[in-house]
Amino acid sequence: MSMALDTWLEVWEVVRRNRLRTLLTMGGVFWGMFMLLLMAGFGKGLERGVANSLGGRSSNAVFVWSQSTSLAYRGMRPGREVDFKNADLPAIRNEVSGIEVLVPRMQLGGFRNRTEIVGNGKTGAFQVMGDAPDLKRIQPMSMRSGRFINPLDMEQERKVAVIGAQVAKEFWGEVDPVGDSIQCNGVWFRVVGVFDSRQSGDTGERAESTIHIPFATFQRAFNIGDSVGWIALTGQPDASAVALEEEVRQLLAKRHRIHPDDEPAIGSYNAEEEWRQLQATFAGIRLFVVIVGSFTLLSGVVGVSNILLVTVRERTSEIGLRRALGATQGQVIRMILREAMVLVGVAGYAGLVIGVAFLELSRWLVGADNPTLGNPQVELNLVLISGICLLFAGALAAWVPARRAAAISPVEALRAE
Amino acid sequence: MIKLSGLRKSYASGGGRLEVLKGLDLHIRPGESVAIMGSSGSGKSTLLNVLGLLDGFDEGSYLLADQDMKDLPEVDSAGIRSRTLGFVFQSFNLLETKDAIENVALPLYYQQVRRAERMAQARAMLERVGLGDRGDHRPSQLSGGQKQRVAIARALVSNPKVILADEPTGALDTATSHEIMDLLDEVQQSGITLVVVTHEPDIAERMQRTIYLRDGRIVDEL
Numbered sequence: 006m007s008m009a010l011d012t013w014l015e016v017w018e019v020v021r022r023n024r025l026r027t028l029l030t031m032g033g034v035f036w037g038m039f040m041l042l043l044m045a046g047f048g049k050g051l052e053r054g055v056a057n058s059l060g061g062r063s064s065n066a067v068f069v070w071s072q073s074t075s076l077a078y079r080g081m082r083p084g085r086e087v088d089f090k091n092a093d094l095p096a097i098r099n100e101v102s103g104i105e106v107l108v109p110r111m112q113l114g115g116f117r118n119r120t121e122i123v124g125n126g127k128t129g130a131f132q133v134m135g136d137a138p139d140l141k142r143i144q145p146m147s148m149r150s151g152r153f154i155n156p157l158d159m160e161q162e163r164k165v166a167v168i169g170a171q172v173a174k175e176f177w178g179e180v181d182p183v184g185d186s187i188q189c190n191g192v193w194f195r196v197v198g199v200f201d202s203r204q205s206g207d208t209g210e211r212a213e214s215t216i217h218i219p220f221a222t223f224q225r226a227f228n229i230g231d232s233v234g235w236i237a238l239t240g241q242p243d244a245s246a247v248a249l250e251e252e253v254r255q256l257l258a259k260r261h262r263i264h265p266d267d268e269p270a271i272g273s274y275n276a277e278e279e280w281r282q283l284q285a286t287f288a289g290i291r292l293f294v295v296i297v298g299s300f301t302l303l304s305g306v307v308g309v310s311n312i313l314l315v316t317v318r319e320r321t322s323e324i325g326l327r328r329a330l331g332a333t334q335g336q337v338i339r340m341i342l343r344e345a346m347v348l349v350g351v352a353g354y355a356g357l358v359i360g361v362a363f364l365e366l367s368r369w370l371v372g373a374d375n376p377t378l379g380n381p382q383v384e385l386n387l388v389l390i391s392g393i394c395l396l397f398a399g400a401l402a403a404w405v406p407a408r409r410a411a412a413i414s415p416v417e418a419l420r421a422e
Numbered sequence: 423m424i425k426l427s428g429l430r431k432s433y434a435s436g437g438g439r440l441e442v443l444k445g446l447d448l449h450i451r452p453g454e455s456v457a458i459m460g461s462s463g464s465g466k467s468t469l470l471n472v473l474g475l476l477d478g479f480d481e482g483s484y485l486l487a488d489q490d491m492k493d494l495p496e497v498d499s500a501g502i503r504s505r506t507l508g509f510v511f512q513s514f515n516l517l518e519t520k521d522a523i524e525n526v527a528l529p530l531y532y533q534q535v536r537r538a539e540r541m542a543q544a545r546a547m548l549e550r551v552g553l554g555d556r557g558d559h560r561p562s563q564l565s566g567g568q569k570q571r572v573a574i575a576r577a578l579v580s581n582p583k584v585i586l587a588d589e590p591t592g593a594l595d596t597a598t599s600h601e602i603m604d605l606l607d608e609v610q611q612s613g614i615t616l617v618v619v620t621h622e623p624d625i626a627e628r629m630q631r632t633i634y635l636r637d638g639r640i641v642d643e644l
């Protein structure tokens with residue numbers, strides 16, 4: 006222990022002797038580490054921000070909706086409106102394998118339309134959706150109070166509603182609305198649950214401004230017979246969303262007598278493609294961060310290496326003397342290595358600490374759930390990896406100078422005096 | 423203590439080789455004091471460096487305390503330099519950034535002696551060379567004679583068997599030279615083998631024996 010302390014005192018002395026130069030080179034490593042951390046932190050934040058707004062939604066979710074035909078088929082003219090029916094769902098269940106969740110959906114007034122709602126004596130405009138109990142398996146939400154739609158609601162076509170937190174807040178403020186009622190197009194629904202979305206950003210906000218009523222009730226209350234607005238499904242973990250989408254499209258085309266090549270007749274979307282693109286973007290960002298960060302760090306390392314080289318040259322006679330007094334080549338190498346480690350270590354550690362502090366500060370300024378900047382943050386393993394990079398960088402910086410020092414011949418060095 | 427036979431050493435020089443030591447035979451007994459004299463460039467320093475394992479040799483043999491020094495692994499020669507040998511140089515070669523005590527203690531650092539112990543031994547050794555009150559002085563705060571005393575204390579601190587001194591008084595005035603030689607006499611009287619390179623006859627006279635180097639060989643007189 007005491008021996009170890011000694012060796013560090015020796016290092017300290019070298020550092021003290023070349024104060025300015027030491028500071029300059031340490032600046033390089035500090036900056037490298039700081040940048041690496043910052044970029045990684047913000048990259049991660051961005052990634053998380055986007056992933057959050059996607060909302061932990063299944064990456065293999067598929068949405069299919071009806072549009073109008075564009076090709077004549079079996080004596081029918083193009084331009085016919087396609088209308089999905091309740092019976093399409095069991096058919097899909099039976100004939101397409103690999104589906105996990107399958108639900109019909111319908112929105113009052115059409116896609117993203119808002120409807121005038123009355124609740125607690127106030128009015129406001131919100132989305133009204135007809136949904137099945139399984140929706141909560143596709144669209145992540147957490148119940149703040151009460152429950153989501155259940156099978157009995159469907160069976161008995163109960164006039165109940167599950168409302169988003171925004172809706173509840175606008176009508177009832179902090180009061181729990183469960184048990185109270187809302188009115189929609191002249192029909193009253195009893196509120197049975199309030200939920201928070203687990204998605205962030207726009208998507209989350211939209212979800213929390215939504216009122217869900219049982220799909221069966223919806224069809225009855227708003228007189229749409231057995232029409233289905235669109236179909237949402239997720240694949241089993243190993244199923245490909247792209248393949249499922251295609252199979253479901255083909256089946257629906259057959260059932261609704263649509264020309265097999267009539268793409269526009271059925272609209273569909275799967276998150277897999279988008280997900281994959283996002284993954285590719287993230288991978289790109291990560292690669293960029295790693296490359297730029299590494300180069301910055303590397304230039305810091307080259308700086309440290311250079312300063313050590315200069316100090317080794319300046320200390321030629323000292324090193325020669327140490328050899329004459331019994332230092333082995335190994336001890337000389339370790340001496341230079343320790344110096345490099347201290348320079349790189351202290352500077353890098355400072356960069357690490359200040360980088361983390363900076364990220365935390367910006368997190369605090371930006372807010373934890375900023376949708377675009379996301380949630381700039383440092384993960385423990387990022388810090389660990391950076392630490393390992395540092396050790397490696399220190400060793401790298403020491404490599405050339407240490408070899409140079411070890412090669413110093415005591416005779417030459419002492420003669421140079 | 424030291425046994426050389428047929429020792430040869432040459433340096434690469436401008437394409438060819440410059441033979442500096444051309445077959446030396448030399449026997450130095452334990453505790454003996456020997457002066458090496460010779461004109462400048464006759465190979466005195468080269469010989470001392472070979473004896474001190476700071477440099478290798480080409481041919482012949484070198485036994486130090488009956489141990490063969492030919493092609494010794496680097497770690498072993500460092501160990502012998504540290505434990506068996508002590509060096510005194512003409513230009514003192516003290517570390518400017520360290521005070522006298524730390525300079526004296528330096529060899530013990532490479533013997534893994536703990537710091538407190540090192541400092542205690544160094545202090546005692548400084549007292550022995552008459553500089554007990556100068557322990558915290560930097561070399562720049564010391565006179566030439568004092569610096570050489572510090573250097574001698576450093577050579578003695580690890581209890582060596584042999585002290586090798588290359589013109590230890592070369593940078594000092596006559597009076598100071600004799601003080602330093604008095605000190606080296608004491609060293610020799612304590613049983614340590616002493617080899618001193620010098621070109622001052624009155625210094626050589628203080629040694630039990632003088633050998634002369636000329637043109638890379640040992641001769642009877644200059």
Ligand SMILES: Nc1ncnc2c1ncn2[C@@H]1O[C@H](COP(=O)(O)OP(=O)(O)O)[C@@H](O)[C@H]1O
Pocket residue numbers: 433434435440442460461462463464465466467468469
């Ligand atoms: N490293 C070296 N490379 C080439 N020649 C050297 C080297 N060291 C010493 N010499 C030569 O060897 C000869 C002896 O040098 P040295 O032993 O220093 O002499 P002295 O100490 O007796 O004055 C000189 O000619 C010197 O130039």
Ligand SMILES: [Mg+2]
Pocket residue numbers: 466467468
């Ligand atoms: Mg010489």
